[in-house]
Amino acid sequence: MQRRSNAPKGIKDLFYETRVLSGREFTVTRFAKEVLSGAVDPVMLGYIEKGKRFPNEALVRRLATIREEPVAPLLAVLYRDRMLYAFGRELRRALHDPAAVEGIADADLAVQVSRAIAALPDDGEWITTAKWRAQIGVAVRDKSKGSDVGRVADLLKERGLVEQAKGKVRRVSRHFVATTLEERRALAMEFTAIYTKALLDKITLPERAAETHLRNHYLHIEREKLPEFYQRLEKAARSLAEEFAADAGASTEFLNVLIVGTPV
Amino acid sequence: MTTELRRLRTGLMTASLLAAIVAGLAGCGGSGSSGFDAVASEATTVQHVIDAGDCTDFEGQTFCASGAEATGTFEGALVKIQPLEEPLVCEGVPISEKCTAPLAFTTEGFSRPTSLLAAVSETEAGPWKLAAVEVEEHADGVGPQTVSIAVPGRTDASEPTPLIAAVLVYEGTPPDDLPASAARLSDFGVDLVYVSQRLEIVVPR
Numbered sequence: 031m032q033r034r035s036n037a038p039k040g041i042k043d044l045f046y047e048t049r050v051l052s053g054r055e056f057t058v059t060r061f062a063k064e065v066l067s068g069a070v071d072p073v074m075l076g077y078i079e080k081g082k083r084f085p086n087e088a089l090v091r092r093l094a095t096i097r098e099e100p101v102a103p104l105l106a107v108l109y110r111d112r113m114l115y116a117f118g119r120e121l122r123r124a125l126h127d128p129a130a131v132e133g134i135a136d137a138d139l140a141v142q143v144s145r146a147i148a149a150l151p152d153d154g155e156w157i158t159t160a161k162w163r164a165q166i167g168v169a170v171r172d173k174s175k176g177s178d179v180g181r182v183a184d185l186l187k188e189r190g191l192v193e194q195a196k197g198k199v200r201r202v203s204r205h206f207v208a209t210t211l212e213e214r215r216a217l218a219m220e221f222t223a224i225y226t227k228a229l230l231d232k233i234t235l236p237e238r239a240a241e242t243h244l245r246n247h248y249l250h251i252e253r254e255k256l257p258e259f260y261q262r263l264e265k266a267a268r269s270l271a272e273e274f275a276a277d278a279g280a281s282t283e284f285l286n287v288l289i290v291g292t293p294v
Numbered sequence: 295m296t297t298e299l300r301r302l303r304t305g306l307m308t309a310s311l312l313a314a315i316v317a318g319l320a321g322c323g324g325s326g327s328s329g330f331d332a333v334a335s336e337a338t339t340v341q342h343v344i345d346a347g348d349c350t351d352f353e354g355q356t357f358c359a360s361g362a363e364a365t366g367t368f369e370g371a372l373v374k375i376q377p378l379e380e381p382l383v384c385e386g387v388p389i390s391e392k393c394t395a396p397l398a399f400t401t402e403g404f405s406r407p408t409s410l411l412a413a414v415s416e417t418e419a420g421p422w423k424l425a426a427v428e429v430e431e432h433a434d435g436v437g438p439q440t441v442s443i444a445v446p447g448r449t450d451a452s453e454p455t456p457l458i459a460a461v462l463v464y465e466g467t468p469p470d471d472l473p474a475s476a477a478r479l480s481d482f483g484v485d486l487v488y489v490s491q492r493l494e495i496v497v498p499r
Contacts, residue, residue: 140328147326154477190419203419204326205333217328261334268327275323282323 041090041108042081048097049079066092084112103238106230110223117222127211137219138170142182143206144220145169147191148284150201152272159183162199165278204268224286241283260291336478337419340458340489344418355479356486360399364486371403373461373488381454381494384447394426394444395495397459399488401441404463411462411472412443413479416455422482423475425459447495454494461488 039047049061056065058079059072066075070089077083085093090108094101118136122128149165150157166179183199186192191203208217231238251259267289276282332338339352349358349365356366360375375397382395401410410429413422426444443459460479462468463486472482479487 144326144328147328148324150324152324190417201324201326202417203337205335206326206328207332208328208330214330217330220328264333268325271325271327275325277323 040081041085041111042079044104044107045093046079048093065096102235106234110226110230113226114223118219121215121218125211125215127215137216137223139213139216140220142166142169142178146182146186147204147206152275154200156198156200159194159197159199221288224288263289336480340418344489344491353480355484358488360488360490367465368486373399373401375399375459375488375490378493381496382445384495384497393447393497395447397443397445399441399461407466409464409468410441411468413460413462414445415458418458420477421475422479445495447497451497454496457493457495459490
């Protein structure tokens with residue numbers, strides 16, 4: 031059962047979709063008993079689907095068998111989620127943010143914002159608001175959260191990134207700056223999720239290694255030239271992104287290019 | 295149905311089909327970026343000079359706030375754009391869709407031949423439209439040169455419209471093929487830009 035994800039999925043999503051999309055209307059209890067052969071308590075399975083607990087590796091292996099998929103990519107999702115959870119917990123301490131850790135869900139706002147911006151043509155052409163909202167909806171993992179779509183649309187409008195008129199929308203600017211605590215946390219989680227996925231794909235999943243580019247370029251540079259270096263790096267990245275950007279479709283991937291430059 | 299009509303209908307269907315295919319192929323994808331700080335851009339540079347009141351270089355061009363002394367090639371020169379407490383009042387024929395409001399600026403200390411143009415936008419992010427300028431000659435030929443920008447407005451605007459005016463300074467003559475409007479001020483190939491404070495333009499009722 032090979033599926034292409036439209037939104038970044040956590041291990042909880044994989045358990046949930048395997049049960050729900052099987053088409054046999056399994057309850058958590060029946061799925062735990064009949065499909066997973068009692069390998070997990072139904073209450074624990076409920077916690078796993080809600081992201082409140084992590085499954086162990088044996089359970090993930092069993093899930094891979096049920097899904098008729100290789101186990102390595104599913105284990106990579108589990109490892110990434112655990113790393114994100116640990117990172118999220120420390121991040122909240124660093125930000126003096128007492129809210130509960132939700133793991134990958136913490137990145138949702140940032141993911142939806144990036145989808146929403148990329149759904150608008152670079153040349154500022156108007157598209158229908160309905161089409162745009164549908165594109166944002168692709169990034170909403172929990173489809174019951176329809177309000178997320180409106181929230182992202184309002185946020186981008188408030189920040190002056192988009193302009194709306196007569197059922198149409200167009201981009202005014204292309205760069206979203208995370209300002210509130212929630213936005214900064216979400217963006218930090220998104221950046222970490224991108225990096226962690228790239229790293230795990232590269233070193234644990236040979237079949238996916240080719241679709242990820244991971245490099246460290248190093249040099250000595252005059253301190254005063256750092257701003258110019260970053261400005262030109264940004265310009266080059268933007269130019270490439272605009273040159274290669276295509277309409278989303280069956281033959282496209284949503285590519286994230288995370289750029290880090292820091293003196294060590 | 296005559297042959298002519300049939301041909302016409304076939305032609306229209308072919309044209310519609312082609313239009314649909316072209317529409318399907320058209321459209322360029324989107325891209326974007328996110329971060330914890332603003333990307334240096336022309337818009338953020340304009341924003342900075344308005345708020346800080348100084349001059350800043352961005353991608354080889356100098357952007358200055360009204361009254362700030364220029365650096366680089368035009369060192370020592372400056373442009374002062376008329377400060378305004380009240381919104382500009384758009385004057386025009388009531389039946390016309392457009393009206394203009396005069397916004398004066400003066401230039402000082404330019405030691406080499408320059409050309410001046412003006413552009414206006416509602417926001418720092420553009421788009422920018424070229425606006426007509428009118429030079430008021432001094433009888434004695436000395437003193438600061440006063441220029442007036444004919445700031446365009448729309449007579450159907452029901453609320454004050456935000457406005458930023460930019461004075462474009464070219465060393466020598468400006469390029470021949472300047473566009474009437476552009477996404478960024480740098481698209482006008484300008485050497486030095488002076489920007490006004492954030493202004494408003496109103497249409498009297």
